[in-house]
Amino acid sequence: MSLLRLERVGKRYRRARRDVVALDDVSLTVAPGELVAIWGMPRSGRTTLLRVAAGLERPDAGAVRFDGQEVSGGHADGLVDGISFAQVDMAGAGGESILDHVAMPLLARGVAPEEARARAAAQLERVAGSPFAKLQPRDLEPTERVRVALAQALVTEPRLLLVDDPTRHVDLLDREAVLLLVRSIADGDVAVLMTTGEAMGVSGVDRALTMSGGVLRAEAASDGAEVVTLRGARA
Amino acid sequence: MRSAVNWAVLGLVIERPSYGYELFQRLERRYTGVLEPPISQIYAALNALERARLIEPLPHVDAADELEDGARPTARRQPKVHYRATAGGARAFRTWVAEQMRDDPQHVELLRKIAGAAAANDRVSTMRELVDAYERACVAEASRMPLPPARSGATPAAAAGELVERLVLGARRGLLDAHFAWIDYARKEIDAFDQRAGTDR
Numbered sequence: 001m002s003l004l005r006l007e008r009v010g011k012r013y014r015r016a017r018r019d020v021v022a023l024d025d026v027s028l029t030v031a032p033g034e035l036v037a038i039w040g041m042p043r044s045g046r047t048t049l050l051r052v053a054a055g056l057e058r059p060d061a062g063a064v065r066f067d068g069q070e071v072s073g074g075h076a077d078g079l080v081d082g083i084s085f086a087q088v089d090m091a092g093a094g095g096e097s098i099l100d101h102v103a104m105p106l107l108a109r110g111v112a113p114e115e116a117r118a119r120a121a122a123q124l125e126r127v128a129g130s131p132f133a134k135l136q137p138r139d140l141e142p143t144e145r146v147r148v149a150l151a152q153a154l155v156t157e158p159r160l161l162l163v164d165d166p167t168r169h170v171d172l173l174d175r176e177a178v179l180l181l182v183r184s185i186a187d188g189d190v191a192v193l194m195t196t197g198e199a200m201g202v203s204g205v206d207r208a209l210t211m212s213g214g215v216l217r218a219e220a221a222s223d224g225a226e227v228v229t230l231r232g233a234r235a
Numbered sequence: 236m237r238s239a240v241n242w243a244v245l246g247l248v249i250e251r252p253s254y255g256y257e258l259f260q261r262l263e264r265r266y267t268g269v270l271e272p273p274i275s276q277i278y279a280a281l282n283a284l285e286r287a288r289l290i291e292p293l294p295h296v297d298a299a300d301e302l303e304d305g306a307r308p309t310a311r312r313q314p315k316v317h318y319r320a321t322a323g324g325a326r327a328f329r330t331w332v333a334e335q336m337r338d339d340p341q342h343v344e345l346l347r348k349i350a351g352a353a354a355a356n357d358r359v360s361t362m363r364e365l366v367d368a369y370e371r372a373c374v375a376e377a378s379r380m381p382l383p384p385a386r387s388g389a390t391p392a393a394a395a396g397e398l399v400e401r402l403v404l405g406a407r408r409g410l411l412d413a414h415f416a417w418i419d420y421a422r423k424e425i426d427a428f429d430q431r432a433g434t435d436r
Binding site: 037039041044176179180183198199200202203204205207208209210212213217218219220221222 | 370377381383409412415
């Protein structure tokens with residue numbers, strides 16, 4: 001049983017004076033607890049794929065289902081219940097403490113501040129971020145920002161976590177720790193769909209797919225047994 | 236199948252159906268200084284490829300070789316057996332080339348040979364399929380690679396061992412990143428080529 005299912009999803013944009021195909025007939029499933037990586041360059045359509053999966057954007061064609069329910073798309077900020085999108089650049093962070101930043105999704109859902117902060121502290125601990133609790137977003141290193149973003153995404157206890165290129169701004173020597181953290185989140189039974197722009201990002205994942213020109217191209221399972229083409233050469 | 240001669244012969248047969256001696260001559264022209272097998276090895280390669288069902292004999296190709304009803308081939312002139320690639324042979328060849336390219340960036344040189352190993356009107360789709368196969372090989376290797384060991388190093392010797400392992404892994408990953416960037420670039424070039432060809436038509 002798949003947790004997330006994209007069926008023949010299409011999405012177009014207007015960029016400058018040209019129509020851009022961001023997603024072209026994309027089909028994809030993610031099983032509960034599975035770690036799936038999409039390896040693609042910026043502008044390959046990888047971020048749009050996550051945004052459509054999250055219900056942040058409505059596809060022009062096809063369907064997105066989460067846990068069997070259709071994700072209708074166009075949710076401005078309120079994501080589908082059970083899905084979290086980690087803001088690895090900590091967009092929207094203000095002058096609040098890191099603890100309050102992590103607690104924000106709960107506060108927005110009307111959880112009492114005390115309980116929200118307690119749950120936020122637990123998630124910060126899970127990502128080895130407890131030492132930052134009293135700091136402010138501007139005090140953090142890139143790798144620490146990613147940890148905090150993951151804690152914030154986990155605070156609502158999602159079953160599916162979406163992460164867009166978590167190592168992009170992270171120092172070279174800190175990247176594997178970030179990837180190991182993502183791996184541990186999936187091992188904790190949260191399905192993860194993430195994008196990456198580098199080979200390291202697909203190391204140790206359950207399934208890796210490549211994307212370019214809005215098309216999912218190749219897929220490899222971690223056991224290396226099955227390598228398939230999702231779609232052959234286009235006419 | 237490990238023999239480079241076998242793969243080279245298969246590539247030439249894919250390019251166009253052919254027979255032993257002609258393949259020998261073409262191989263000589265194309266791979267001078269790289270592969271220079273005796274003609275006996277060409278025949279051995281054809282046998283091996285046929286056994287593996289990567290090629291198959293063509294019933295009749297050269298009218299001059301066709302025999303009269305009931306006639307026996309003369310000792311002087313034996314009918315030449317022409318071979319063509321099977322669909323499985325064409326697939327196997329592309330997979331092999333993609334693997335060679337992945338293992339050694341020098342083998343991107345092979346691309347040029349592949350470009351030869353397709354009929355002119357089929358060259359672009361062959362290149363596209365090759366890029367797809369190459370990408371599959373790269374993503375399969377990348378996903379099999381482990382994350383480096385933790386920087387724990389119980390002893391100085393163990394830490395130094397981990398450092399070596401990290402650097403080796405890093406080199407392989409760096410190559411994969413370069414291959415991947417090339418795959419992305421190659422697709423854009425091929426798309427642009429297709430677009431131009433479409434506009435010209």
